[in-house]
Amino acid sequence: MRLTRRTFLVASALGASLAAAPGWAGREARQAVERRDLFPQGVASGDPDPDSVILWTRRPPVGGSSARTLVVEVASDPRFRRIVAGGRATIGAETDWTSRFLATGLEPAREYWYRFIDEHGFASRTGRTLTAPAPDDGAPVRFTFASCQSPNDSALNAYRRMIFEDEARPPEEQLQFVLHLGDFIYEVTWYGSEHPDGFRGRRIRDLYRFPDGEKVGAFHLPVSLEDYRTLYRSYLEDPDLQDARARWPFVCVWDNHEFAWAGYQSQYVAPGVSRPSQRKKVIANQAWWEFIPARVARPGDPTQDRFDGPQVDDVPIGAFDEDGLGQEPNNLAAIHSLLIHRTLRYGRHVELLLTDHHSFRSPPPDGSAFSVPGTRWVSAEKVDRVLDGGRTYNAGQSPETIAFLGRELPNPAKDGPRQTFLGRTQRQWLLDRLAASTATWKIWGHSFGTLDLRSDYFNLPASTGVQWPAELGYALSNNSFHHERGEIFDFVRERGITGLALVAGDRHAFQSGLVSKSLPPETFEPVGVEFVTGSISQSTLLEVAEGVRKDDPLRALYLCDRPDGPPLPAMNVAFLHGVRSALALQDNGGDLQAALALRNPEVAPHLRFLDRGGHGYGHVIAGEGQLEVEFVGIARPMERAESADGGPINYRVRHRTALWRPGEAPTLALEVREGDARFCV
Template sequence: MPAADRREFLAAAAASFGAALVMAGPVRAGSRVVRPAPERFPQGVASGDPQPDSVILWTRRPPVAGRDGGALTVETAEDEGFRRVVARASVTPLEAADWTCRALVAGLKPGRAYWYRFIDADGAASRTGRTFTAPNEDDAAAARFAFVSCQNINLGYATPYRRMIAEDADKPEAERLRFVLHLGDFIYEMIWSPKDQPTLQGRTVREIGPLPTGARVGTIQVPTTVADYRHVYQAYLADPDIQDARALWPFICVWDNHEFSNRCWQSQINYDGSRPAQSLKAAANQAWFEYIPARVRGATQGLERFLPPTVKDAPLTDFDADGLSHQADNQAAINSLQINRALRWGANVELILTDNRSFRSQAAAERADAAPFAVRGFPWYAAQDAVEVLDAGRALPGGAPETIRFGGQDLPNPRRDASPGSMLGARQKQWLKERLTGSTARWKLWGNSVGMLHRRTDWQNLPEGVEADWPSEGYGLYGTDDWCGYPAERRELLAFLEAQGVTNVATLVGDRHSFFAGLLSPDLPPRAYRPTAAEFVVGSISTPSSFEAAEAALPLDRPLSPAYLHRPAEGGPVQPAMNLAVRHGVRACYALKATGRVEDALAVSNPEVAPHLAFADLGGHGYAVVVASHDALEVEFVATPRPQRPAEGEAGIPLAYRVAHRLPAWSPGQTPRLERIRQEGHAPLVLELDATA
């Protein structure tokens, strides 16, 4: 493309997602004195969505002593000392954008490190940031990056970032990370106050509120305006660990639910019953746009502003066959920011990012008419067979039954004539399929904010004498807010990969506050098990884990507690028996309780529970590191202890364990397979579930 045409193309691209265009080229040496003043930029600096010749730079410069900083100079250099500045331009933080600004710096060289800073009219400079451009599409070097999710600084510390920074600094330059993929829950909109609730799930509640206009829901505050969301982003980005990580690497981000509302779908919120909140969805999108530098589309005309649509909070109506409401206010709100996109990293990686919240139908298992099928007495579990019938509706293979067997009764099937549920919506699903089939990258990596790997156990096989009645003849699913609550579309997508011969696909997942590695199959036993892709789920940065929730909620003397928690007879900390349950079945858990020996537990393992899982830790915190080469995808989980204290020293917090899996590339007709290639550390009922087997 000629240089002039390329410049026009980049200018149009910059305007499309609200960024000023800065072209790299010969730059005269600056004449004014620049002094460090990071306190004037309290949320630091960041970069996002790098391409081979461009990257987005971001900062926030609020007024100081009632005076705004006016236009800022943004400088980009090939060295940390800014002796070789390659781009310099002016950008202006706007009050309408909460004093944030972003610039698209273009004309850069591929596969290079650059340093950048923002300077106000007084010569006061932000901290220095470092970013990287993507390599060209023909660059065969291995791609190296980290992925993370779920950072709740209200209930913990983001110290895994500190360990990530320290470990990366110790590696040779060629083995260092080049970007961080954030898979959602960058913030948590649910705010606890230590004045009202000093502790939660064993964690000390940290003060980040109160929200300027927030509403009370029980013991929490939740946003009601864009000012509330902005307050939360400001608090999170003042955290030193998050801020340092954003300054060191470009971040590529998607959202999950907490950037808007817990367990949201489309523009609905669910704090105390599902209700429409189109105005709040637009406010959440605006704050995300203002604080997360990304190449997204929507109501972002102009250089620096999100233009929120004028919407009213109206009941959702006019649903299509995928459960998407075409009510005008809902459509305006959910389309005001569209984050699905694809980014290439050399010859080996195409990142395909989807929005798993804005276009999803209400999960069938969570509808009011599904209430008779709610499982009671088995915390966090749902009946897999009932969920599959309810979700598929009239599209259930073999036909929808008039009744569903549950709790010893034949209950009417309320979804017999309904359409199947959809996580993505028709338009986004078609886009995803086209990206998967059309990609020329060696690895198609789907940035998927919620998981597809089944977390299930065989409650139907409870040992005799346990005083509990599982209401179904089939397995129990741990949670239905992810793809396991949308099994028809999940099966459709995995069968699509199989039918189209698409290979070397892996999903990278957050949300679950757990580490998982495994293979994805359209079905599991007793149906045919035929893997078509792989999945890696990263533990949370700081949000309490599923294991912590169980520790806080379940007494050890309950009949079902052995399938969740294990206390060794010799004493010591409670251990996550729930890992054993989802990998080997409930009888293994009760055998462990009886003898305390993992060997005895594995001896009664049910091999049909989880042939797809290579690793599970429902108590894990930390991050994951990916190395994608032509021959294989390697994913290492770096787990840290519960982040209940601030960082101590350069490493932040100690290592709990690390475990790495290798996924060799495969061809059509071959079956993907996972190999455990290394592990380090000690983690009861985590690592030894394989080492002892």
């Protein structure tokens, strides 16, 4: 195997050791004894391309046994009879004993096995990985997408289900990779000893303790690199997550919790705290880089396998430019310390476009004065549009005040920037890549999605005691960045770009539908399709709603209580069909057909599916003229399932969309293939 200049430069940019030393192919496998206990976080692979893939492990000192050098073996068979690549990697405390190794010179669309062996002859478990197909390969691309996991208060049964089903498929139909859309860890945590009775029916484990953390309210928060490393180490000891990472390459982006619950740029925001945290942003990035194998741009000497982050101070961000980017030098250094936006090509049919939605996000305006009394988890559409537009709203004539419930309240966004989750540079990069892509399907890995969820609260009956004037517009749930989304979707429509599909997470809910700049009564022009996966394990809004008091006037909007079973998910009905249907569900004893007789067809013409209590993952097959996405919804994962299949399935819902031509609107068909999803469509 020849070490080319191109291969050397690619590996150096990744900060990975290089599996391209001459003479490795054809060698005999080393004699080794598998010792999984010495590699407690297992093995992983990431970001494959047609001729290379990053391999990962962690070999810390354990019980008096330590190592400094690892041999990597890559084989075309699981018994390592045919070695095709290999090399050596050094490890040390500066990267928490983790190693990234770029295996090169591989063949496209091939299955490989790999392992790490220390200088004592102790081996990791064997990992399996797959390279990407060549750019001209016309075979369908198959992958799953997932997000939002926390083994500290739940079980990761979805991965066991994923593995169980994949092992049963013929080889040509098996998955090629897993796309993880963020919240790989949760930096806000509880300790089990402080919650012996659990929380919302969930048992809180004591999987870890922060060595340096702080407690704010009920939550423990990380403050040091060792704290963030502690989270990754603990999560990666979960057997189902570890098995998944050993079976498939993962392609990962972060969402919010890899740094801060509600943070933006380098500002750490969580319940009870909001402070400049440039140092924490850098160390959070470092911990992600150490534990997630990915082709990302990081600082320091590109020939060394370590993260040399910038030296920064925690300084108020201060002045923001017209896009809301904080110009304080420490902020800029921190948010550029790791750049994760990138593309990956999979044959003729798929180009993955991956973006970062928090490092360049604008500071949110304070809309707390605009909450409608008696409501939860929603905001007023007309107010949101003003706040989102900032100084650019109404062609630069943003109002001094906003009319709200008979009062004129100061507009807190009048002099602020238009809201962005991408930032100017990353947004332009995305538009350029969309325009240049020749793939059949341009799949945007969007950490939180763009589908509007809205309900007609202006139709609430007076008997609820809640007043929602029609001039407030719809009640919005989890909707934001209206103007930036509009700019992107206008670009797609004007350029005649087809095959745009978004896959997303974060919402702890399954959602699917057509994406458009606006909804009725404004112009509704779909330009793509979107699929949002339920969480792997994190609690859902439906679960939270179960804690709403039964005498709450709007409880029936969230849950339909029954005397002979668990509540029905009325909140799905409210956002699919309107408040009259949701309330009628309770009035008619859960009779869905009676409730749908009162549906408002204007509420959600774009939605095809909504389950705000959904756990599981999405399964994608992207081919020549059709995209197929299946939602696999599993039972609420309170404890680890005992069965090999990961436990029962609630439903299996398949979506199909045919490739549309420029100027045409996409369509999206849905089929419930298994289980009960009546209250989700």
